[in-house]
Amino acid sequence: MDEKEKEIKEKEIIADLHIHSRFSRACSSAINIENLVKWAKVKGLNLLGTGDFTHPKWLSEIREKLVEKNGIYYYNDFAFMLTSEISLVYTQNEKGRRVHLVYLAPSLEVVDKINSYLDTKGRRDYDGRPIFKISCRDFVKDMKEIDDTIEIIPAHIWTPWFGIFGSMGGFDSLQEAFGDQVDKVYAIETGISSDPEMNSKIKELDNKSIISFSDSHSFWPWRLGREATIFLQKNELSYNSIIEQIRSKTYKTTIEADPAYGKYHYDGHRDCNFSCSPEKTKELNGICPVCHKSLTIGVDNRVKDVSKGYNKEYPYFGRPYYKILPLHEIISLALGTGMNSKGAWKIYNELIEKFENEFNILLKVPKGELERALKNQLLVDLIIDNRTGNIKVKPGYDGVYGVPILPEKQKKLF
Numbered sequence: 160m161d162e163k164e165k166e167i168k169e170k171e172i173i174a175d176l177h178i179h180s181r182f183s184r185a186c187s188s189a190i191n192i193e194n195l196v197k198w199a200k201v202k203g204l205n206l207l208g209t210g211d212f213t214h215p216k217w218l219s220e221i222r223e224k225l226v227e228k229n230g231i232y233y234y235n236d237f238a239f240m241l242t243s244e245i246s247l248v249y250t251q252n253e254k255g256r257r258v259h260l261v262y263l264a265p266s267l268e269v270v271d272k273i274n275s276y277l278d279t280k281g282r283r284d285y286d287g288r289p290i291f292k293i294s295c296r297d298f299v300k301d302m303k304e305i306d307d308t309i310e311i312i313p314a315h316i317w318t319p320w321f322g323i324f325g326s327m328g329g330f331d332s333l334q335e336a337f338g339d340q341v342d343k344v345y346a347i348e349t350g351i352s353s354d355p356e357m358n359s360k361i362k363e364l365d366n367k368s369i370i371s372f373s374d375s376h377s378f379w380p381w382r383l384g385r386e387a388t389i390f391l392q393k394n395e396l397s398y399n400s401i402i403e404q405i406r407s408k409t410y411k412t413t414i415e416a417d418p419a420y421g422k423y424h425y426d427g428h429r430d431c432n433f434s435c436s437p438e439k440t441k442e443l444n445g446i447c448p449v450c451h452k453s454l455t456i457g458v459d460n461r462v463k464d465v466s467k468g469y470n471k472e473y474p475y476f477g478r479p480y481y482k483i484l485p486l487h488e489i490i491s492l493a494l495g496t497g498m499n500s501k502g503a504w505k506i507y508n509e510l511i512e513k514f515e516n517e518f519n520i521l522l523k524v525p526k527g528e529l530e531r532a533l534k535n536q537l538l539v540d541l542i543i544d545n546r547t548g549n550i551k552v553k554p555g556y557d558g559v560y561g562v563p564i565l566p567e568k569q570k571k572l573f
Contacts, residue, residue, distance in 0.1 A: 169391050169392065169393055170391070170392040171205075171390075171391065171411065172205045172206050172390040172391065172392050172396065172401075173203060173206070173384070173387050173389050173414070173518060174204065174205065174206035174207070174208075174240075174372075174387060174388050174389070175199070175204055175206075175207055175372050175373050175375070175383060175387045176207070176208035176240055176242050176261070176263065176372050176388070177208060177210070177242065177244065177314060177372035177374050177375075178195070178207060178208050178209075178210040178242075178372075178373060178374070178375045178383065179211055179287055179288065179374075179375065179376050180209075180210050180211040180217040180287050181217075182211055182214040182216060182217045182287040183211055183286060183287030183288050183376065184286050184287075184288065185376055186287070186376040186377065187376065187378065189378070190378055191220070192220060192221075192224050192225070192234050193234075194378045195207060195378050196234050196235075196237045197378075198378040198383055199237065199378075199383060199384065200237070200516065201380055201511055201516060201517065202380045202384040202516060202517050202518065203515075203517050203518030203519060204383070204384045204387065204518075205238065206231075206238045206239070206396070206401075207237075207238070207239050207240075208239065208240050208241075208242030208261075208372070209221055209225075209232070209239050209240070209241050209242055210242055210244070210287065211287030212241050212242065212243040212264065212270050212273075212274075213243050213245070213274055213277060213287070213289055214283065214284065214287045215283075217287060218270065218274075221239075221241070221267075222267065225239060227266070227267070228395075229395055229396065229397035229399075230265045230266060230398025230399060231396050231397060231398060238396060240263055240398060240401065241263065241264040241265070241266070241269075242261060242263050242264070243261070243262060243264075243287075243288075244260065244261050244262075244287075244288045244314060245259070245260050245262065245288065245289065245291060245298070246258075246259055246289065246290040246291070246321065247259075247260065247291060247293050247294065247295060247298060248290050248291075248292060249292045249293065249294055251294060254328075255328055256294075256295075256328050256329070256330070256336075257325075257327070257328035258295055258321060258322070258323050258325075258328070258329065258336065259288070259314040259315065260295070260298065260311055260312065260313055261311075261313075261348060261372070262309055262310060262311045262312065263309065263310040263398075263401075263402070264306070264309055265308045265309070265398045265399075265402075266398075269305065269306045269308075272305045272306070273302070273305060273309070276301060276305065277289070277291065280292070280293060295313075295323070295336045295337050295340075296336070296337050296338040296339070296340050298311070299311050299337055299340040299343050299344060300340050303340070303343055308398070308399070308402060310345070310346075310402050310405060310406075311343070311344055312344075312345075312346050312347065312348055312370070312405075313333075313336075313344065313348065314350070314374065315348055315349075315350030315351070315374060316329075316348060316349070316350060316353075317349075317350055317352060317353045317357075317458040317461055317462060318350050318352060318423050318458065319423055319455055319456060319457065319458075319461070322350065322458075323336050323347075324461060324465055325461070326456035326457075326460070326461045327455075327456075331465055332363055333347075333363055333364075333367075334363070345368060345405055346367055346369070346370050346405050346406075347364060347367055347368075347369060347370070348370060348372055349369060349370070349371045349386070349413070349415065350421065350423075351373075351374075351385065351416050351418070351420060351421035351422070352418050352421025352422065352423045352424040352457065352458035352555070353418050353421070353424075353458050354371075354415045354417075354418050354480070354482065355369045355413065355415070355477050355478070356475040356477065357418060357458075357459075358462075359475055359477045360462060360466035361462075361465060361466055368406070368408045369413070369477075370388045370405065370410065370413055371386040371387060371388055371413040371414065372386055372387065373385045373386050373387065379499075380485060380486070380487065380507075380517055381485040381486075381498055382485075384414075384517075384518075385485050386413070386414060386415055386416055387413065387414045388410055388412075388413050388414075389410065389411040389412050389413065389414065390404050390410045390411065391409075391410070412478055412479060412480050412481065413480045413481070414480070414481045414483065414518075415480055415481060415482050416484060416485075417482055417484060417550070417552045417561070418458065418459070419551075419552035419553070419554040419555065419561040420484060420488075420552050420555060420560060420561040421458065421555050421560070421561060422556075422558050422560050422561075423455075423457045423458050423555065423556065424457050424458050424459055424554040424555050424556065425459060425554040425555065425556040426440045426454045426455065426456050426459075426460050426556060426557075427447075427454060427455060427457070427556030427557045428447045428449065428452075428455065428556075428557055429455075429556070429558050429559050430450070431447055431449035431450050432449075433447055433449050434554065434556035434557070434559075435454075437457075437460035437463055440456070440460060455556070455557040457556055457557070459554070482548045483522070483545050483546065483548075484545055484550060484552070484563055485498075486507060486510070486520055486521055486542075487499075487507060488563055489541050489542055489545050489550075489563070490503045490506050490507055491503050492541060492550075492563050492565060493535055493537045493538035493541050494506075494535075494538075506533070506535075506538070510532065510533075513532050514528075514532070520542065521545065521546060522546060526539065526543050529542055529543075550563050550564075550566075551563075551564050552564065
């Protein structure tokens with residue numbers, strides 16, 4: 160087979176493997192299999208995680224509605240992988256630790272074994288993302304004893320409250336967190352407040368895959384797939400083929416939001432309506448000038464702290480990746496309305512009807528075709544600016560999302 164034939168046989172699989180069901184806290188009550196499939200197709204995703212396979216009611220729906228082939232579970236023609244998230248809350252070295260891990264399973268039989276194991280540790284029926292007093296090290300060890308093909312991925316690794324490197328309950332290294340099991344952790348999830356370039360500063364991550372998923376708590380396209388990983392399908396899609404690409408770092412690339420868009424990029428206090436850069440935080444000695452309490456330290460600051468002493472030289476030499484904002488954000492910015500407004504939905508639906516899915520519009524449709532489809536030149540320009548990473552974002556902080564800024568207003572803020 161020559162290279163041209165090989166290229167024809169390879170298909171891109173855009174995957175979002177960190178999502179939740181309606182049985183997780185702070186999630187939409189309308190999240191079901193049907194809605195997830197519908198909106199994943201609108202977004203342009205080919206593969207979703209099921210999320211929440213530890214929850215008995217959600218697992219019952221998975222069994223009832225999905226059909227397995229090669230470790231992939233199908234709803235009609237749409238593919239899922241069995242995934243879940245766990246919250247580990249415990250004490251290590253006299254410090255409270257709070258860490259979220261995403262994990263992938265090859266079969267319902269293995270899921271049953273995982274759930275039986277968790278039942279010896281506590282309850283899992285009260286939340287789709289249950290809390291257990293298990294250390295990161297012991298969780299990896301115990302999962303690998305159940306089945307070595309279970310994949311454990313530290314979730315949104317920099318977020319203050321539940322990231323493995325988070326400022327509030329995390330660690331300063333993966334080695335500290337996982338101990339003698341660290342080599343069995345093959346990947347980390349960037350989270351919306353960081354991207355591969357930021358993570359490339361950490362020497363310990365050199366041999367880990369740096370992948371991205373949405374952690375969506377709804378099925379709307381400005382949440383679902385807002386971050387994703389692009390895998391390559393060479394033959395039939397299978398669980399093992401996805402896991403092999405994660406472990407060997409042979410996935411194609413990731414789709415990232417601008418890190419400033421994330422809810423924890425900068426330092427600050429939500430209640431005080433105050434945010435600042437790491438440099439300003441240093442000037443303030445970490446104290447909020449409004450309430451005079453300690454600031455919530457965000458991702459940008461934490462990356463700088465953990466990378467001290469061994470950060471790489473710039474520019475970034477890692478694999479190229481996409482950095483884009485969701486289409487609803489761009490339409491909202493152009494119209495000056497909310498993302499969920501009737502006007503924004505009208506334009507969104509018209510674009511989807513013409514160009515099939517959101518990722519096509521964000522990444523591929525030529526400018527000339529967009530101009531013929533839209534009467535709004537500002538929106539066309541913003542879609543192209545978004546594609547080339549030229550829309551600046553006022554950074555999010557302490558649970559507040561970042562805000563995209565129109566070009567003519569950027570000089571006042573940056």
